Amino acid sequence: MEELTQELVNETGKFRSVSWCTDDLRVSHNISQYQGSERIPISRRDDVVRLHFGLKGDYQFTHQQLNKRFDLVGSHQNMMYSEGFDIILENKTPQVETFGIQFSKASFISFAQNADNQLEDFCEAVISGKSIMLSKNWGSINPAIENVIRQVIHCPYSGGMKQIFILSKCLELLVLSAESSLKNAGKRAYVLTRQDKEKIIAVRDLINGRLESPPTLSEIGKLVGMNEFKLKHGFKEMFQTTIFGYLTDQRLNTAFQYLRDTQKTAAEVAFELGYATPQHFNNAFKKRFGVTPNLVRNNP
Incomplete structure (x- = not known):
């Protein structure tokens, strides 16, 4: 190639x-x-x-x-x-x-x-x-x-x-x-304006930039100027998941990449991505990928 x-x-x-x-x-x-x-x-x-x-x-x-x-x-x-x-x-x-x-x-x-x-x-x-x-x-x-x-x-x-x-x-x-x-196809639209869509995308970028210390829903709403109802439904319409679901996916996918492509330990990855404890990270990772973080770390 x-x-x-x-x-x-x-x-x-x-x-x-x-x-x-x-x-x-x-x-x-x-x-x-x-x-x-x-x-x-x-x-x-x-x-x-x-x-x-x-x-x-x-x-x-x-x-x-x-x-x-x-x-x-x-x-x-x-x-x-x-x-x-x-x-x-x-x-x-x-x-x-x-x-x-x-x-x-x-x-x-x-x-x-x-x-x-x-x-x-x-x-x-x-x-x-x-x-x-x-x-x-x-x-x-x-x-x-x-x-x-x-x-x-x-x-x-x-x-x-x-x-x-x-x-x-x-x-x-x-x-x-x-x-x-x-x-x-055929789904009801909550995000109707271009400005609304730009705000929802700004929310996604905000989450990606703060995986280790994510903002609360009320903080997000104030930052982008959108009420929580439109924020929640608009985000789900655009990205087909909830805000919390998106955060969880991004954290775990980033963790998998770190474990595969860097020398960081599972505990270091857990700390860097804002998990309360290594055990909490281990449980979430195993539920998502079916294997423990250490197994990925030892078998890149």
Whole structure:
């Protein structure tokens, strides 16, 4: 698997892209820092199915083949196909971070053609060359999706193991993206405005920055200016889990990564992530992963 890092600095800003490529797969992580508002044309001629994940930042883009304009707030995802890809991207925030997966048309069909009804219908459109999106509404990036993307970005393997690992994670993201779209279909919306969505995303970022000493629900509400009812229901709508559930997932996923990729002991990880006692951490970890922290520490 070829890994390519590209960095560019010009009058419009700073751009960094890391890509992992095979003949049938391209995975990319992109961070853009803009000096101001820009209109950037992007054209591709490759015949691929794209999974797009907007991790941070607000932007809009016009997609020529789909004949649609999308106005997107950070933390969104969808799947799309078109013969050719011509868009005009317009950033609304100084930083935009995205993650993308491109399956070749043939490989995507081989993986998804006999899946559930939603993916089967999508595959039929792809086979016929029809421009299509998996869901008319962009889904959010739930904790499961967020965790898998983080695993790809921080992949601990190299060589052939890295290729197997990244392919397995891309297939996992394909399943999670389709599952998220299906779960969101027809659900009542509590978060109605763009401003509400930006506040909910700010809550997620606040939690991620304070895993060791998380704020209370009332503190969060005051910080972002949102009542607790809308906060709780809005968060669950966007991320498909409660605020407490998200915090628990992020703590444990971070703990697993520390135990696997660093020399920190289980007790050190427990302390760093704010657990009251190592035993409390041990119990929560075993319930989540089915093994003790020390087993992961001793068998990375």
